[in-house]
Amino acid sequence: xxxxxxxxFAAVGRAALDTxxxxxxxxxxxxxxxxxxxxMDIWGRLLLQELARIGVDSVPIALFIATFxxxxxxxxxxxxxxxxxPQYFVGTLVGKTMMxxxxxxxxxxxxxxxxxxxxxxxxxxxxxxxxIDALExxxxxxxxxxxxxxxLAGTIMFPIVTVLATSIGIAAGWVASLFLLDMSTPEFLKxxxxxxxxxxxxxxxxxxxxxxxxxxxxxCFFGFTTRGGxxxxxxxxxxxVVVSSMVILxxxxxxxxxxx
Amino acid sequence: MSIHLxxxxxxxxxxxxxxxxxxxxxxxxxxxxxxxxxxxxxxxIKHIVGLLRADDGEVWVDxxxxxxxAQEELYELRxxxxxxxxxxxLFDSMTVAQNLGMGLRRIPGMTxxxxxxxxxxxxxxxxxEGYGNRFPAELSGGQRKRAGxxxxxxTEPKYLLYxxxxxxxxxxxxxxxxxxxxxxxxxxxxxxxxxTHDMESAYRIADRIGMLYDGRICFxxxxxxxxxxxxxxxxxxxxxxxxxxxxxx
Numbered sequence: 001x002x003x004x005x006x007x008x009f010a011a012v013g014r015a016a017l018d019t020x021x022x023x024x025x026x027x028x029x030x031x032x033x034x035x036x037x038x039x040m041d042i043w044g045r046l047l048l049q050e051l052a053r054i055g056v057d058s059v060p061i062a063l064f065i066a067t068f069x070x071x072x073x074x075x076x077x078x079x080x081x082x083x084x085x086p087q088y089f090v091g092t093l094v095g096k097t098m099m100x101x102x103x104x105x106x107x108x109x110x111x112x113x114x115x116x117x118x119x120x121x122x123x124x125x126x127x128x129x130x131x132i133d134a135l136e137x138x139x140x141x142x143x144x145x146x147x148x149x150x151x152l153a154g155t156i157m158f159p160i161v162t163v164l165a166t167s168i169g170i171a172a173g174w175v176a177s178l179f180l181l182d183m184s185t186p187e188f189l190k191x192x193x194x195x196x197x198x199x200x201x202x203x204x205x206x207x208x209x210x211x212x213x214x215x216x217x218x219x220c221f222f223g224f225t226t227r228g229g230x231x232x233x234x235x236x237x238x239x240x241v242v243v244s245s246m247v248i249l250x251x252x253x254x255x256x257x258x259x260x
Numbered sequence: 261m262s263i264h265l266x267x268x269x270x271x272x273x274x275x276x277x278x279x280x281x282x283x284x285x286x287x288x289x290x291x292x293x294x295x296x297x298x299x300x301x302x303x304x305i306k307h308i309v310g311l312l313r314a315d316d317g318e319v320w321v322d323x324x325x326x327x328x329x330a331q332e333e334l335y336e337l338r339x340x341x342x343x344x345x346x347x348x349x350l351f352d353s354m355t356v357a358q359n360l361g362m363g364l365r366r367i368p369g370m371t372x373x374x375x376x377x378x379x380x381x382x383x384x385x386x387x388x389e390g391y392g393n394r395f396p397a398e399l400s401g402g403q404r405k406r407a408g409x410x411x412x413x414x415t416e417p418k419y420l421l422y423x424x425x426x427x428x429x430x431x432x433x434x435x436x437x438x439x440x441x442x443x444x445x446x447x448x449x450x451x452x453x454x455x456t457h458d459m460e461s462a463y464r465i466a467d468r469i470g471m472l473y474d475g476r477i478c479f480x481x482x483x484x485x486x487x488x489x490x491x492x493x494x495x496x497x498x499x500x501x502x503x504x505x506x507x508x509x
Contacts, residue, residue, distance in 0.1 A: 130349035133311050137343040138363040138411075139335040 029143075029221050033151055036144035043148040050149040054115050054216070055157025059164060061114055062107045066165035069102050070094060070172030071180075078181045087183055091191025094173035099200040100260075103166030105252050108211035111158065112244040116219035119150055120240035123223025124233040132224070147220045151213065158212025159205040166204060207255050211248050218244040262287045262451065263308055263419065268317035270303055277303050279475030281317070285419075290445050290452040292462040295472035296497065296505075301455040302346070304472065305421045308453070309341050310334050321419070339367065342412030342450075346424040348404040350396040356383070356407050357392035363415045382410040386440060402433035409440060413448065420444055422454040426461050434461060441465045459498050463487075471497060473505075 036043070077093040123146055126132050135142045170192070177183040222240040226232045263285040270278040277300040285291050293301050306312040307319045310326050319326040321337060329337060350359050360379040364370050383389055386406040396404055405425060412420060422441065426434040438461055444450050456462055462469050463483045471479040471486070471494055479486060479494045486494060496505035 126351075129347065129352075130345050131351055133306075134343070134345060134349040134351070134411075135362075136311060137309055137338055137341070138415075139338045139366045140362070141331070141335075 026221050030217060032143045033147045036141055036148045039141055039144040042141060042144040046149040047152060050153035051157055054153045055161055058111050058114055058161055061110055062161045062165040063168045065106050065110050066103065066169035067172040069106060070098060070169035071176040073097055074173040074176040075180065088187040088191035090177055090183065091188040092194050095170055095192040096195060098166045098169040099204050103169055104162050104204045104207040104211065107162045107165045108248045109245055112215045112248060113241055115154065116215040116240045116244045117237050119216060119219030120223040120237045121233055123220060124226035124236040127224060127226045128229050128232060150220055151216045154212040154216030155209055159208040162204060162208035203259055207252065210251050214247050214251065215244045264320040265307065266318045268307060268314045270315055277475060281476050283470060283477055285451060285453055287451055288449060289467040290454060290465055292454045292456055292466035292469045293472055294457055294462055294469060297457060299472050300475060301472055302423050305423060305453055305455055308421060309338055309343055339415050340417050341419045341421060342417035344409050344412045344422045344425055346427060348408035350404060350407055352396050355393050355395055360411050360414045367415060378414055382414045386410040402429055405437055418450060420450045420452045422452065424455055426456065426458050438464045
């Protein structure tokens with residue numbers, strides 16, 4: 001029995017082992033998901049439906065967040081630049097920040113709540129009510145039927161939603177600059193073009209693609225491994241959102257360190 | 261052709277559920293497996309369709325060892341074995357007809373017209389005509405069990421596994437389900453394994469009854485034989501006397 005000084009170390013050790021085991025299980029799950037891509041006869045007809053559900057249905061929340069982020073960025077930039085820096089740099093800051101950071105990350109975090117939680121709760125409920133077992137008895141590979149179309153749809157649609165959200169965020173920053181900062185359109189565009197690189201858009205899309213893969217695969221993994229009824233579904237859903245949010249932030253730093 | 265489970269051992273962590281479970285199911289018979297709740301009845305039949313893998317022992321279905329089958333071979337075998345789940349396990353985002361069509365669409369060469377036709381046949385067979393467009397949430401408990409049975413028989417399996425088909429149903433609905441199980445044997449000629457702890461139901465539907473106790477079959481015989489059995493564990497279970505079984509009341 002561990003007491004006193006050793007107890008915290010034992011707890012940290014157990015948590016580390018659990019985390020390592022979880023990463024290993026997720027890795028095995030992803031290998032199964034990759035193998036299931038061969039079974040296009042199962043997932044092919046479900047992909048369109050998932051593209052709509054994961055991508056198109058997420059557009060309103062992504063645009064809502066991007067709009068207000070763009071407005072706030074413009075106002076905060078103008079507040080920061082007062083006097084010392086030309087005001088057209090507001091366009092630079094709004095554009096660069098939306099494309100490189102806030103567009104992909106805020107969209108990813110918002111969709112980890114909307115998409116990741118939804119997938120985890122749905123598959124978790126199917127697991128505890130034996131619907132996944134039922135799929136197996138009807139000769140379906142449940143990974144090909146439930147996981148492959150969701151992960152593919154997330155990986156395809158997250159960058160599209162992110163590019164859309166980024167565009168709307170920049171547009172909102174431009175409108176805020178016109179009406180709240182007394183800037184002109186040529187001034188805003190001058191700043192926007194000043195340090196623009198086509199790679200900025202690619203960088204945001206690469207990040208969003210990795211976030212899409214992360215959010216959907218983690219949602220599917222926690223849903224698939226749910227145990228213990230309604231409480232288990234609740235636990236899986238919470239874990240899915242927390243873990244995918246953390247991984248999004250880690251990936252964000254990883255891409256910045258490796259690609260910039 | 262039949263089902264043989266040989267010396268199956270299965271544990272979940274420290275909890276050893278099956279300890280040398282053996283059972284032979286003969287072609288064309290309906291065999292009921294009875295036993296207390298939580299004794300491992302459902303665990304045992306899940307090995308037949310490969311939903312669980314034994315820690316040790318062998319499961320043979322139609323001359324094939326289930327544990328040694330590749331995934332595609334296992335799916336092929338599963339088309340021969342219908343599984344009726346305890347709580348029906350209907351896909352709740354689909355209508356009853358879509359549920360029934362799921363297994364049919366995995367059969368090579370099956371046309372949509374034939375799927376629709378077969379769905380109607382199966383709904384008629386379980387007396388759910390006109391319920392095809394309803395969602396599972398719109399059905400009663402008994403109707404859901406019948407829809408689950410219809411889904412299991414849609415692919416015309418040789419074997420049907422029933423996991424607690426009458427649990428939670430009123431006596432009248434229980435009799436309706438029991439009659440359906442008998443019809444499956446008499447009209448479709450399927451071999452059935454029924455997991456239950458309802459002895460009245462077991463007497464009505466089973467050709468033989470096996471009792472699962474302490475991880476293995478402790479009695480196997482006809483309904484008449486189990487009624488006459490003097491073994492205290494068997495008597496304790498069928499009479500509902502925990503003291504006879506050595507269980508704290």
